Structures are given as structure tokens and as C-alpha cells.
Amino acid sequence: MKMFDVVIKNGNVVLENVVEMVDIGIKSGKIVEIAKEIDCNNAAELIDAAGLHVFPGLIDTHVHFNEPGRTEWEGFETGSKSLAAGGATTFFDMPLNSHPPTIDLDGYEQKDALGKQKALIDYKLWGGLVPQNIERLEELHVAGVIGFKAFMSNSGIDDFQAADDKTLYAGMKKIAALDSILAVHAESDIITEELGKLVENEDGYSFSASRPIYSELEAVNRILSYAEATKCKVHIVHISSSEVLKPIIAAKKRGVDVSVETCPHYLSLTVDDLDKLGAVAKCAPPLRTAQEVEGLWQAIKAKAIDIIGSDHSPSLESMKKGKLSDAWGGISGCQSTLSVLLEEGYWKREVDLSIIASLTSSNPAKRFGLYPQKGKTEVGSDADFCLVDLKKEYTLKKDDLFYRNKQSPYIEKTFRGKVTRTILKGRTVYEELV
Numbered sequence: 248m249k250m251f252d253v254v255i256k257n258g259n260v261v262l263e264n265v266v267e268m269v270d271i272g273i274k275s276g277k278i279v280e281i282a283k284e285i286d287c288n289n290a291a292e293l294i295d296a297a298g299l300h301v302f303p304g305l306i307d308t309h310v311h312f313n314e315p316g317r318t319e320w321e322g323f324e325t326g327s328k329s330l331a332a333g334g335a336t337t338f339f340d341m342p343l344n345s346h347p348p349t350i351d352l353d354g355y356e357q358k359d360a361l362g363k364q365k366a367l368i369d370y371k372l373w374g375g376l377v378p379q380n381i382e383r384l385e386e387l388h389v390a391g392v393i394g395f396k397a398f399m400s401n402s403g404i405d406d407f408q409a410a411d412d413k414t415l416y417a418g419m420k421k422i423a424a425l426d427s428i429l430a431v432h433a434e435s436d437i438i439t440e441e442l443g444k445l446v447e448n449e450d451g452y453s454f455s456a457s458r459p460i461y462s463e464l465e466a467v468n469r470i471l472s473y474a475e476a477t478k479c480k481v482h483i484v485h486i487s488s489s490e491v492l493k494p495i496i497a498a499k500k501r502g503v504d505v506s507v508e509t510c511p512h513y514l515s516l517t518v519d520d521l522d523k524l525g526a527v528a529k530c531a532p533p534l535r536t537a538q539e540v541e542g543l544w545q546a547i548k549a550k551a552i553d554i555i556g557s558d559h560s561p562s563l564e565s566m567k568k569g570k571l572s573d574a575w576g577g578i579s580g581c582q583s584t585l586s587v588l589l590e591e592g593y594w595k596r597e598v599d600l601s602i603i604a605s606l607t608s609s610n611p612a613k614r615f616g617l618y619p620q621k622g623k624t625e626v627g628s629d630a631d632f633c634l635v636d637l638k639k640e641y642t643l644k645k646d647d648l649f650y651r652n653k654q655s656p657y658i659e660k661t662f663r664g665k666v667t668r669t670i671l672k673g674r675t676v677y678e679e680l681v
């Protein structure tokens with residue numbers, strides 16, 4: 248019997264504050280030794296990571312895999328394979344776009360049965376907070392949801408209604424009592440609805456202007472007030488602008504328990520890209536200006552953003568054709584998260600690798616109670632890693648994507664930094680074909 252099932256040798260390991268060349272010994276899915284030199288005669292499998300960086304496996308807090316009910320849009324198998332190819336070892340699936348939505352125990356159990364069967368990596372499910380399901384929150388919590396998600400504006404899906412103020416407030420009291428957390432899509436329903444009616448042109452600028460930053464600000468301010476009043480933990484998903492951070496930072500200072508997420512597309516694409524690429528780059532909140540992109544990167548350097556999630560929200564290709572106003576709002580991107588962050592952050596803006604890893608691994612694990620089992624490279628933690636060739640330059644091709652519907656705003660874009668292998672609890676779940 249060997250001492251280790253796997254030893255990862257000679258890699259540059261991205262730790263919480265430094266990058267160090269150390270070997271990692273793995274046994275029964277856990278990290279059992281981290282040392283300058285581990286004797287590989289003691290290992291059943293040797294992974295030579297010379298010249299590569301060893302990142303903690305990504306925890307993608309925000310994906311929509313649509314199963315059951317809309318599996319033709321994505322699904323646990325294709326979605327998790329795409330994630331694994333992008334270096335992720337854990338994901339949290341959103342409660343909407345699948346049918347039934349995850350708003351009661353029955354919905355949870357239907358989805359979880361499929362996830363257990365098909366997901367190639369670890370996962371948790373979000374529950375939903377919608378009008379009339381307050382009585383269902385406890386059963387969802389007991390079943391094991393990672394938290395609850397509410398929309399403050401129209402979700403685009405009829406079976407997942409936006410939460411009105413009364414629902415939000417009552418839901419937050421209940422979620423606080425359960426010691427869980429509420430994730431919110433924070434855009435003003437009335438502003439987006441009314442401005443949406445006035446849009447006359449089908450260009451990207453008009454769409455973006457119809458969902459302005461102040462509409463995000465209005466919703467964020469409101470949810471922060473409710474969080475302060477109810478003591479409910481809040482996670483604000485997919486902010487598109489650093490303007491929105493100002494009230495969040497102020498609330499944090501007052502002791503409000505709030506965290507904030509942005510997405511790779513807000514860090515790499517602009518309203519000009521939306522205008523050029525069309526519906527494939529349509530999302531809500533929409534893409535903004537190049538200055539807003541820079542503002543978000545500054546915030547990342549200042550550690551004012553907690554988490555980066557992909558908000559992979561796929562659809563059929565037919566739903567991304569035709570008029571921009573009618574097209575599906577949601578970007579497919581979960582396979583590209585780390586490449587986008589390495590190209591745009593590490594290479595172009597000198598963002599530390601440790602900061603990138605904190606946004607994709609340790610912070611999500613800490614915020615959602617998985618730390619230090621997940622998100623930390625230390626003895627006793629799960630052996631979840633991805634190996635990255637930082638200097639490997641590649642141009643993303645449609646056929647590289649494992650999505651059920653191979654669409655992405657990143658196709659034909661060139662990145663430096665490629666995941667070559669992903670390891671979940673010591674087991675290789677993805678390996679690049681060379």
C-alpha cells in the first residue's frame with residue numbers, strides 16, 4: 248500500500264498569500280502532505296506539474312444548468328464538464344431556468360437526483376425565494392440548499408416570479424432565522440420595465456441604457472436597508488459597475504453582513520462588444536463602458552469584490568437570434584472564467600494570482616460555509632485543483648466548448664493561461680487532449 252494515491256510534483260502552487268513551489272501528497276481524496284520535496288516512490292500516481300501553476304479548484308457560485316425541464320439548454324453533464332474544463336471543482340446551481348424551479352422540497356429532490364447521477368464535479372443547489380413560498384424555505388434549508396436566490400426584477404422565466412418588497416422582507420426574516428443567506432439579482436423592476444418599453448432601437452447601446460446603473464443602485468440600496476433591518480445575510484450577484492460598490496462598502500462598514508459578486512463578462516467585455524456581437528453578449532445587468540470595466544478591476548485590486556461567479560445562463564441558439572430585445576438575456580461563459588481572469592487580470596493588469604484564486608475559490612468557500620474543506624490548500628482539505636499553463640496562448644474555438652449549445656462571446660478571443668488538468672478529490676476529472 249503506497250503512502251499517497253497521488254503526488255503533484257514540482258508545481259507552482261497558488262496559496263492564499265503566496266505562490267510557492269511545493270509538492271502535494273493526496274490520499275483518499277484529501278491533501279495529506281505539503282512539502283518542498285515528497286518522495287514519489289510512495290505515490291501510486293505521479294502528476295508532474297513542472298512549469299505549471301496549481302490553482303485551488305474553482306467554486307462557481309452562479310450557474311444555471313436548466314435540468315430538469317430545460318435540459319436542451321444545458322444540463323448537469325454538459326455544464327459540469329464545461330466547468331471541469333475551465334478548472335472548476337464545485338458549482339452552485341441557481342433555482343431558476345430548470346423546471347420545476349427549486350422553490351420547494353419536491354423541486355429540490357427532482358433536481359438533486361439528476362445532479363447526483365450526472366454531475367462530474369461537486370455541487371450545491373440554490374433554493375428560490377418567490378412570492379408565496381415562504382413556508383417552503385425551511386424544508387429547502389433542511390434539504391441542504393447553499394442559500395436562497397431572489398429576483399428584484401423580472402427573471403425572464405414565468406415560473407420564477409420576482410420577489411416584491413413584502414416577499415423580500417418576510418423572506419429575509421425567515422432566512423435570517425434559518426441562519427442562511429439571500430442572493431439577489433438587484434435591478435429595479437419598475438425602472439427596467441418602464442425604460443424597456445421606451446427602447447426604439449435594436450442596438451446594444453439602447454439596451455444597455457434601458458437598464459442603467461442607477462437601476463442597480465436603487466435595488467442595491469433597498470436590499471441593503473432590508474438586510475440591516477432583518478439581519479439577513481445578503482449576497483449581491485453580478486454587479487456591472489463599481490458605482491454599485493459604494494453603498495455596499497458603506498453598509499459593510501456599518502456591520503451589514505453583505506458580500507458581492509461580479510462576473511468575467513463585466514471584467515472583459517463592454518457595451519461596444521454587445522453592440523458588435525449582438526445577443527450572444529446580452530445579459531442583465533447589461534455590459535457597460537470600458538471605464539466601468541477598469542473601475543471593477545480597480546475594486547478587485549482593492550479587495551472590494553468578494554467573489555467572481557460565471558453567471559453561466561445558456562439558452563438554445565435560436566433564442567440568441569433575431570431582435571436583440573427579444574433574445575434571451577444570459578451569457579454562456581462557465582468554461583472560460585479562469586482564462587478571462589488570467590488574460591485580463593494577471594497579464595494585462597498585473598493582478599496577483601493569489602487575489603484571483605481568492606475570488607474564485609477561498610472567498611466563495613468562506614462565504615458559503617465550505618471552508619476549509621473546500622477553497623484551501625492545506626493538509627486535511629479536499630484535494631481539488633486545476634493545473635494551469637499560464638503562458639499557453641490559445642484562441643477559443645466553438646468546438647472547444649463543452650456546452651450543449653456552443654455559443655459564447657469569447658469564441659475567437661485569444662487568452663494566455665489554459666487549464667490543462669482538473670483534479671477533484673485527487674481524481675482527474677478533466678485532462679486537456681494534446
Ligand SMILES: NC(=O)NC(NC(N)=O)C(=O)[O-]
Nearest residue numbers: 311402403530531560576577
Ligand atoms: N433567467 C436568468 O438566467 N437570468 C440570468 N440572466 C442574466 N444575467 O442575463 C440572471 O442571472 O439574471
Ligand SMILES: [Zn+2]
Nearest residue numbers: 432484485531
Ligand atoms: Zn441575475
Ligand SMILES: [Zn+2]
Nearest residue numbers: 309341558560
Ligand atoms: Zn444568473
